[in-house]
Amino acid sequence: MVEMIQRAIRPKTVFAFVLLVGLSLLTGCRQPDTTTQEEAQIVSVFSYDQTEFPDAKPWTSEDFRNDPDNFQFAVLGDRGGGASPLGTYERAIEQLNWLQPEFVMSVGDYVEGYTAVQEEMDEQWEEFEAIVAKLEPPFFYVRGNHDINMPLTRKAWSERRGPQYYYFRYKDVLFIALDTEDAERPMPPNMEEDIATYNRLKKEDPKKALAFIVEWMKTPEAQEAFGHAAKVEFPEEQKAWFKKVLAENTDMRWTFVFLHEPVWDNPSDSFKEIDQAIQGRDYTFFAGHTHYYDYDLINGHEYITVASAGAAFVHDGPGNVDHLTWVTMTENVPQIAGIALKGIFDRKGLDPEMFGAYDRTPVLGPGG
Numbered sequence: 001m002v003e004m005i006q007r008a009i010r011p012k013t014v015f016a017f018v019l020l021v022g023l024s025l026l027t028g029c030r031q032p033d034t035t036t037q038e039e040a041q042i043v044s045v046f047s048y049d050q051t052e053f054p055d056a057k058p059w060t061s062e063d064f065r066n067d068p069d070n071f072q073f074a075v076l077g078d079r080g081g082g083a084s085p086l087g088t089y090e091r092a093i094e095q096l097n098w099l100q101p102e103f104v105m106s107v108g109d110y111v112e113g114y115t116a117v118q119e120e121m122d123e124q125w126e127e128f129e130a131i132v133a134k135l136e137p138p139f140f141y142v143r144g145n146h147d148i149n150m151p152l153t154r155k156a157w158s159e160r161r162g163p164q165y166y167y168f169r170y171k172d173v174l175f176i177a178l179d180t181e182d183a184e185r186p187m188p189p190n191m192e193e194d195i196a197t198y199n200r201l202k203k204e205d206p207k208k209a210l211a212f213i214v215e216w217m218k219t220p221e222a223q224e225a226f227g228h229a230a231k232v233e234f235p236e237e238q239k240a241w242f243k244k245v246l247a248e249n250t251d252m253r254w255t256f257v258f259l260h261e262p263v264w265d266n267p268s269d270s271f272k273e274i275d276q277a278i279q280g281r282d283y284t285f286f287a288g289h290t291h292y293y294d295y296d297l298i299n300g301h302e303y304i305t306v307a308s309a310g311a312a313f314v315h316d317g318p319g320n321v322d323h324l325t326w327v328t329m330t331e332n333v334p335q336i337a338g339i340a341l342k343g344i345f346d347r348k349g350l351d352p353e354m355f356g357a358y359d360r361t362p363v364l365g366p367g368g
Helices: 014-027 037-045 088-099 118-132 151-161 191-204 206-217 220-226 236-248 269-277 352-358
Strands: 071-076 104-106 166-170 173-177 254-258 283-287 294-298 301-305 323-329 334-340
Touching: 071 088, 088 118, 088 323, 104 254, 118 151, 173 236, 191 206, 236 269
Parallel strands: 071 104, 173 254, 254 283, 283 301
Antiparallel strands: 071 323, 166 173, 294 301, 323 334
């Protein structure tokens, strides 16, 4: 378990105190301090010469969005599953450093995986960890199918990332990372060989590599194993853990659940049990896996499937977008916005050399 506790410290009312002392000295008598803590805070963070603005003011309000209990975090989608050779994920990490969220959540699939060769597995994780090491805010992992699909990759996750699922609290908000890959599933035939072919093509001819992986993901075997037709089962141990976490954290103002696959699209009985357990509280689900943005409102609650941050586009339609999701937790509800990577650039302006990294055209295979 990871627990974060951060207490908001209100700015000191030094200016207000000095002003009152000065007035006392000038009048020769002690003045009562009638300044409230709230008023003093406003003075300390926003002030102006009131004699210059006795009536009309060139601003709309003094109701600043600076509640110390509010906070912002980002959600980043898949990289693995046809990672773009254009550096899209790397670009997203750079952009997050410009935006400075308090932390970054993710939904799995960081590497390609599907290898029984230790050196290849180490190389994939070292490549990804070098990318995310450049991120300034904390980064939280969630297990995806590309990350833990074989005995070797499961061992790598355990050694590098630790537990399969976990939770933490931040400013009275509960964050839960579930594991949709807990129960092992059979791999499509020749999966390891096909991923090896893709990894080789990615070095030799990135365009052919993308076309290859997109066509492979459309095969009936891949759809049966990883598409919506495949129901995700949650073992008893994980379900019991989830219920226990909820029971021990009843005083949270919101609950966010992160998992790799959008299991609500084709819910198994075990997910229905998880979903039933969270009813009666305020919550939001986030998933990835499909590389395609989707939004579901189910019984008044939001279930959001984020699109990719560099993973291959394998569907047609407007949900093909490299983006990040920006969440502002307010007093009552989270405000959620999707931000396309191509809409973010630094103070120097748009970099033409990087444009392809965040404005990709879907690769639909040969002739597509």
